[in-house]
Amino acid sequence: MAANTPSLDLPLFPLGTVLYPGGQLSLRIFEPRYLDMVRECARTGSSFGVCLILQGQEAGAPxxxxxxxxxxxxxDFHNREDGLLGILAEGGExxxxxxxxxxSDGLVRGDVEMWPTEPTHEVPVELALLQSILERLIENLAPQWRHAPRHLYDDASWLGFRLAELLPLQTDEQQRLLELTDPVQRLAELRDILPRFQRA
Structure with a gap:
């Protein structure tokens, strides 16, 4: 990261899952610190940061x-049947x-340096099978992507991030795939993980 990258002050929401760029995350908001955070984001149009929890729990102590x-x-916002606030968030940079x-209210704030958006990189032919695998996963698990434009499947970043969020990976694997900056390397690692999920 360049030394002159500007730093932002961001509210952080540690979760037991990884949010990828372009992904969607449904959250149930009930703790006062996060209700206040959501109100602030709604009022100012600002974003918050989602980070995987390394130690601790989603509720209670920071x-x-x-x-x-x-x-x-x-x-999007909605009132859930249990009376709690539900939000739908979309992953960015x-x-x-x-x-x-x-x-003092337990909300974690962080100074963060933004990463540049990954450049568009075409899916190499030797990894094209992953496109078909994603299509099947979307049909069964992610109806929100069923009408995704065909060209997105040719984008190595989009393909890798969608596979990483839909495959039943360990959280440390999810985090490693988030941190990779080479979209083709991410696809290659996903290809190597796939045999674990094949039926005997």
Missing amino acids: ALPAAVGTLARIV RFRVTRTRVR
């Missing part, structure tokens, strides 16, 4: 977040946390 996370922009602090 958790230790991973150093690399993803911007989340709220795209990735960032690296350089410093964190905990507010």
